Amino acid sequence: MNMTINILSLNNFSVYAEYFIVVSIIYILIMIILIINNIPGLFIQTAISEAFATILFLSCILILNENQFKITNEYFYSLNTHILSDNVSAISKFILCFCSFIFFIIASEFFKKSVLTFEFIILLFFAILGLIFICSSGDFVLIFLSIELVSLVSYLITGFRKKSIRSVESSIKYLIIGAIASSLFVLGVSFIYLFTGSFLISDYTILFLDLTYSFCTKKLFVANIEIIDYKFLSVFENLINVSAFNHNIFSNSFLIEIGLFLVFISIFIKLSLAPFHLWSLDVYENAPTLATFFFSAITKFSFVIFLFRVSISFIQYYYYIITNMCLIVGLTSILIGSFGNLQQKKVKTFMAYSSINHMGFVILSLSIFKNVSLVASMYYLIVYMLTNLLIWYVILLISEMKKKYQFKNSINFSDFLLLNNSNPVLAFGLLIGFLSSSGLPPFIGFFSKFQILFVLIQAKFYIVALTAVLCSVVSTFYYIRVIKILYFENIFIGKLYEPINTNKILIFCLLFFSLIFLLIKPNFLYLVVYYFVIQFYSELNIYYLL
Amino acid sequence: MMKNNIFINIVYFFIVLSSVFVIISSNAIYALFFLVLSFIFSSILLILLECEFLALLIIIIYVGAISVLFLFLIMMIDFKMKNYYRHLMIYLFSGFFYLSLIYFLVLDHAIINFKTCYDNKFFTSNFYINWVSLQNSIYEAESYSLILYSFFVLQFLLIGLILLVVLIGAVYFINFHVKTSKSQITVKQIACF
Numbered sequence: 001m002n003m004t005i006n007i008l009s010l011n012n013f014s015v016y017a018e019y020f021i022v023v024s025i026i027y028i029l030i031m032i033i034l035i036i037n038n039i040p041g042l043f044i045q046t047a048i049s050e051a052f053a054t055i056l057f058l059s060c061i062l063i064l065n066e067n068q069f070k071i072t073n074e075y076f077y078s079l080n081t082h083i084l085s086d087n088v089s090a091i092s093k094f095i096l097c098f099c100s101f102i103f104f105i106i107a108s109e110f111f112k113k114s115v116l117t118f119e120f121i122i123l124l125f126f127a128i129l130g131l132i133f134i135c136s137s138g139d140f141v142l143i144f145l146s147i148e149l150v151s152l153v154s155y156l157i158t159g160f161r162k163k164s165i166r167s168v169e170s171s172i173k174y175l176i177i178g179a180i181a182s183s184l185f186v187l188g189v190s191f192i193y194l195f196t197g198s199f200l201i202s203d204y205t206i207l208f209l210d211l212t213y214s215f216c217t218k219k220l221f222v223a224n225i226e227i228i229d230y231k232f233l234s235v236f237e238n239l240i241n242v243s244a245f246n247h248n249i250f251s252n253s254f255l256i257e258i259g260l261f262l263v264f265i266s267i268f269i270k271l272s273l274a275p276f277h278l279w280s281l282d283v284y285e286n287a288p289t290l291a292t293f294f295f296s297a298i299t300k301f302s303f304v305i306f307l308f309r310v311s312i313s314f315i316q317y318y319y320y321i322i323t324n325m326c327l328i329v330g331l332t333s334i335l336i337g338s339f340g341n342l343q344q345k346k347v348k349t350f351m352a353y354s355s356i357n358h359m360g361f362v363i364l365s366l367s368i369f370k371n372v373s374l375v376a377s378m379y380y381l382i383v384y385m386l387t388n389l390l391i392w393y394v395i396l397l398i399s400e401m402k403k404k405y406q407f408k409n410s411i412n413f414s415d416f417l418l419l420n421n422s423n424p425v426l427a428f429g430l431l432i433g434f435l436s437s438s439g440l441p442p443f444i445g446f447f448s449k450f451q452i453l454f455v456l457i458q459a460k461f462y463i464v465a466l467t468a469v470l471c472s473v474v475s476t477f478y479y480i481r482v483i484k485i486l487y488f489e490n491i492f493i494g495k496l497y498e499p500i501n502t503n504k505i506l507i508f509c510l511l512f513f514s515l516i517f518l519l520i521k522p523n524f525l526y527l528v529v530y531y532f533v534i535q536f537y538s539e540l541n542i543y544y545l546l
Numbered sequence: 547m548m549k550n551n552i553f554i555n556i557v558y559f560f561i562v563l564s565s566v567f568v569i570i571s572s573n574a575i576y577a578l579f580f581l582v583l584s585f586i587f588s589s590i591l592l593i594l595l596e597c598e599f600l601a602l603l604i605i606i607i608y609v610g611a612i613s614v615l616f617l618f619l620i621m622m623i624d625f626k627m628k629n630y631y632r633h634l635m636i637y638l639f640s641g642f643f644y645l646s647l648i649y650f651l652v653l654d655h656a657i658i659n660f661k662t663c664y665d666n667k668f669f670t671s672n673f674y675i676n677w678v679s680l681q682n683s684i685y686e687a688e689s690y691s692l693i694l695y696s697f698f699v700l701q702f703l704l705i706g707l708i709l710l711v712v713l714i715g716a717v718y719f720i721n722f723h724v725k726t727s728k729s730q731i732t733v734k735q736i737a738c739f
Contacts, residue, residue: 022707080697119718126711133704145704152708156715406733 014066014078014085015136017059017093021129024055025122032118048121049108056101056128063094075535077138081202084138087535091528092135092305099385100128100298102507106393107290109504113403116288120160124294127153131302140189140199143306147185150299151178151270157294158287164409170286177279181269188262195256204313257321260314264307264325271303273363274332277356284352285410289392289399292348296355297388304362304381308374312536315369326367331464333360338471341478347395347411350478351388354437357475358384364468365452368459374533375526376451382525383436383448383518390511391433394426401498413485418494420487425505427486429512436515438479439472444518554594561587574625582613599687 028051036042066085075086107121130149137143155178159171193199196207265276272280284292311322337357344350358380365377398419399411420427436445449472456465518524564584571577585608592601684692694702 079700082700117718119714122714123711126707129707141698141701142704145701145708149704149708149711152711152715156711156718159719162719407731408733 014076015083016062016066017097018129018132018136020059020062021055021125021132024052025125025129028052029122032122036118043112045111045116045118045121046108048118049104049111052121052125053101053104053108056097056104060094060097060101063090063097066090075538077202081200082139082142083136084201085136087531088305088309089136091532092301093132095382095385096128096131096135096298096301099301099389102389102511103294103298105507106389106396107293109501110290110396110400113400114288115163116160116290120157120288120290123153123156127157127294127299131299134302134306138201140192140201144182144185144189147270147303147306148182150302151182154178154291154295154299157291158283160288160291161409164286166286167288170283173279174283177269181266184262184269185266188259188264188266191255191259191262195259201309201313208314208316256314257318260310260318260321261325263310264322267303267307268329268363271300271359271363272352272356273329273359274334274336274356275329277333277336280352280356281349285346285348287348288409289348289396289411292351293388293392293396296351297385297392300355300359301381301385304359304366304377307363307366308378308536311366311369319369323367323369326363327461327464330360330362330364330367331467333357333363334468334471338475341475344478345412345414347413347415350413351391351395354475355384355388357471358437361449361452361468364464365455368455368461370455370459371533371537372458373452373455374536375529376448376455378529378532379525380448380452382529383444386511386514386518387433387436387445390429390508390515391437393508393511394430394433397426397500397504398497401495404498413482415495416482416485417489417491418486419497421494422497423500426500426508429508430486431483432512432515434479434482438476440476442519444515444522447522554591557587557591557594561591572627572630574620574627578613578616578620581616582609585609585613597686599690 028048032044032048035044075084077084104121104124107124127150130146130153133146134143134150137146155171155175158174159168161167189199196204198204269276280295284295287295315322333356337353337355337360341350341353341357344353362377362381362384365373365380395411398415399409402408402411402415416430419430432443436443439445439449453465453468456468561584564580564587567580568577568584571580585604589601589604592598592604
């Protein structure tokens with residue numbers, strides 16, 4: 001590792017957004033403490049939330065203003081090679097800041113009758129800082145610290161309702177499982193460090209660069225896909241034997257394979273993917289609804305970006321680990337997410353299972369490491385974030401009424417009864433959101449799911465694609481059941497709902513129309529996602545993998 | 547020929563033993579005692595690797611602060627661990643299955659990389675010390691400071707932010723508001739559980 005000291009060189013200072021956010025958190029924290037000490041009983045949650053929304057909007061502008069959005073795929077490392085600034089980091093930071101901006105505007109209306117004090121919002125903002133650092137870091141230590149920051153905030157947020165036993169219990173569950181995941185991560189990183197001698201991603205790109213096939217023709221990478229398909233279930237054989245495809249200096253590199261395996265497993269635990277998903281069902285149900293909204297819509301994005309980064313560094317020599325693991329985990333996620341949700345009556349567990357399902361699709365297309373599959377995966381992720389923002393907004397609106405009259409914080413589907421009769425706009429929004437999640441044709445969810453299945457079939461994973469399609473059919477059932485509850489229920493007296501202000505409905509309409517706009521022009525996101533994916537390949541000069 | 551690494555093997559054995567006893571013991575205070583022992587043996591391991599500063603720092607922080615925190619917790623809350631082994635037989639076989647998977651597939655091949663011992667500075671064997679370069683060399687604490695505040699500045703600041711998050715959370719959870727008004731919750735009055 002080259003430990004030269006280059007902190008103060010402002011030529012390559014590319015952390016404007018992070019710097020702005022850190023300074024603003026500290027400033028706002030000091031101001032709040034000074035204000036609250038003087039005036040008792042002051043209600044500042046909406047003000048803070050909207051202030052943070054404007055800060056995120058301005059940081060979006062800061063990110064756009066930097067020299068990273070180029071058509072040429074130049075990239076540079078700054079701050080002692082810890083921060084990697086390229087199109088990937090810029091685009092993912094922008095998307096994250098934008099979706100968090102929408103989140104804070106949504107959240108600003110829901111503090112009036114809840115026990116969530118201003119610390120909740122400040123902790124959320126620390127988490128967003130951590131997520132932004134994950135997107136733009138080029139160093140495993142920084143990634144570990146940012147993951148810890150996000151996870152710590154998550155543990156605190158799930159237990160924020162002190163008086164409720166279930167909330168605190170789920171917080172402790174999340175703490176224990178998250179701590180185990182972080183320790184597995186550190187173990188994996190230490191194994192990789194033992195073998196390679198550094199934890200900088202810039203070093204891995206140099207170390208694992210194999211230029212022998214740089215100028216080959218198309219035939220070889222068709223053969224590459226066939227070899228991946230052939231070695232589908234031979235995970236353990238590959239782990240024990242010498243790497244059969246490449247006889248090189250990394251032939252006895254079992255430690256690095258274990259390290260990579262552990263890192264991936266820890267991220268799968270944090271993403272609540274299939275064999276490691278059981279904590280998320282309890283935690284998502286018993287946490288405050290805003291917290292669950294934050295977990296399912298916003299934190300998952302950064303972890304998937306980190307998975308992309310780690311995969312692209314190690315893909316040339318250790319493709320079989322990454323592809324096999326992602327395939328198995330993705331497939332079980334889809335199976336469990338579809339079949340586990342059939343008997344759910346609680347809304348938050350329902351959304352947890354559906355997020356397992358969606359993340360399963362994203363990871364499944366990550367297992368085929370081609371240009372088109374990464375595009376499909378990223379596109380699905382962005383569409384998932386938008387639909388979840390819409391659906392959770394309506395869930396929050398409905399839970400507000402239930403809290404006012406029944407003092408209950410858990411939401412069942414019986415609270416959605418005949419929403420069409422009292423508020424057809426909300427019901428229509430939920431209709432579009434759920435139909436898009438299930439993947440039915442005219443909506444954007446269909447296009448994103450179709451892209452993933454198309455990529456699977458191109459890679460000759462026929463049985464995988466078949467099971468994914470059958471599980472989508474099963475999942476369509478429970479989405480349509482919700483729509484039936486909204487529109488076609490056979491009761492005479494419906495539920496009481498609260499009237500909505502224009503403030504609240506504006507963001508709802510914007511999200512709703514964004515989904516319809518994507519329906520008309522799905523290519524709107526495609527250019528952004530395409531530049532995102534191309535940047536990965538240009539960093540390593542491995543255009544043959546395209 | 548004397549084996550160079552017998553002492554380190556003893557330390558390895560005791561770390562594992564005390565960690566196992568933390569999990570097995572049915573009295574909470576015994577578990578805490580074995581936890582303290584495992585920290586102390588870890589710091590002995592670090593001393594053998596010539597990192598004395600870090601070893602003593604671990605004793606101060608882990609034993610002096612964190613274990614005392616757990617001690618207060620055990621004193622104040624009545625932990626009953628009598629029925630701990632009631633469901634042992636249900637999980638025994640699956641536990642052994644996963645453990646054997648990890649051992650035979652993973653650990654066996656990982657241990658090969660650790661088998662050669664490069665530490666030949668045991669007191670029975672001769673080795674050469676260059677005293678002149680030793681005088682001018684950087685010792686351990688100085689090396690930490692040279693790297694931590696220059697190369698890892700960003701990580702250092704992020705650690706500070708993590709501690710701030712923990713502080714905010716701790717203050718929120720301990721904060722005790724006296725409720726001045728009581729409102730009537732009809733649902734709780736009517737409901738029968």
